[in-house]
Amino acid sequence: MGQRSRGRTGTGSDFRPIRQTMSSGSESVPKRAGFLTALMAAAAMMLAGPVHAQESPASPVRPLRAPDVQYEPSDMVVVRTMLRLARVGRDDVVYDLGCGDGRIAITAVREYGARAVCVDIDPRRTAEAAANARKDGVAGRIEIRNEDLFLTEIVGASVVMLFLWPEVNIKLRPRLLRELVPGTRVVSHFHDMGDWTPLETLRIRANNRERNLYLWVIPPR
Numbered sequence: 001m002g003q004r005s006r007g008r009t010g011t012g013s014d015f016r017p018i019r020q021t022m023s024s025g026s027e028s029v030p031k032r033a034g035f036l037t038a039l040m041a042a043a044a045m046m047l048a049g050p051v052h053a054q055e056s057p058a059s060p061v062r063p064l065r066a067p068d069v070q071y072e073p074s075d076m077v078v079v080r081t082m083l084r085l086a087r088v089g090r091d092d093v094v095y096d097l098g099c100g101d102g103r104i105a106i107t108a109v110r111e112y113g114a115r116a117v118c119v120d121i122d123p124r125r126t127a128e129a130a131a132n133a134r135k136d137g138v139a140g141r142i143e144i145r146n147e148d149l150f151l152t153e154i155v156g157a158s159v160v161m162l163f164l165w166p167e168v169n170i171k172l173r174p175r176l177l178r179e180l181v182p183g184t185r186v187v188s189h190f191h192d193m194g195d196w197t198p199l200e201t202l203r204i205r206a207n208n209r210e211r212n213l214y215l216w217v218i219p220p221r
């Protein structure tokens with residue numbers, strides 16, 4: 001697992017702009033390079049600002065481990081419907097766990113004024129998301145993490161977006177219920193959460209395909 005270079009995610013003015021956790025690429029620096037080289041590399045990265053995995057010659061463009069779900073972007077109709085279903089607004093911090101090219105996080109910021117955290121295990125995806133956020137002028141309000149969604153911190157979320165896989169949702173569910181603040185909204189594209197009954201289910205048609213979108217709210221403890 002790579003080192004973490006990320007600060008905490010806040011809900012106030014301390015919210016961090018794009019920071020990318022160093023991927024397993026940091027492990028690919030030859031071991032004999034030594035401490036001084038590592039220190040110089042770290043200093044160079046800090047001076048250069050946010051680093052994207054694909055821009056670093058030392059970073060292999062490969063996931064931290066095999067992804068649990070293959071990449072498939074949500075249609076933009078689905079993205080906007082998910083954000084509306086969660087009633088995303090300016091005070092929200094929207095996490096997309098398995099964020100792909102960042103479209104949900106970026107749309108949350110650009111069209112709903114929220115802040116967002118985009119987490120993906122695949123550095124190709126986080127590099128795309130970072131480039132897209134910059135292109136759309138919202139990089140300052142999105143934190144991008146090349147991390148495993150099962151390990152990333154989620155405490156700062158007020159909304160969590162998922163487009164994963166049934167088994168992955170079920171595996172993630174205890175963590176969501178344990179770590180998210182009561183009242184946090186969770187929206188899943190396509191897959192439910194087993195016997196956790198959603199508060200709302202929308203059936204929509206996008207890209208010539210019917211699909212369900214589910215909304216849950218973390219209950220009081």
Ligand SMILES: C[S@@+](CC[C@H](N)C(=O)[O-])C[C@H]1O[C@@H](n2cnc3c(N)ncnc32)[C@H](O)[C@@H]1O
Nearest residue numbers: 067068069072073074098100120121148149163
């Ligand atoms: C179906 S795509 C969804 C992309 C995006 N959320 C969207 O709706 O457009 C699933 C994404 O989850 C990522 N992923 C799979 N397993 C992961 C894990 N354990 N941690 C973080 N990301 C993961 C994949 O790399 C992929 O980009």
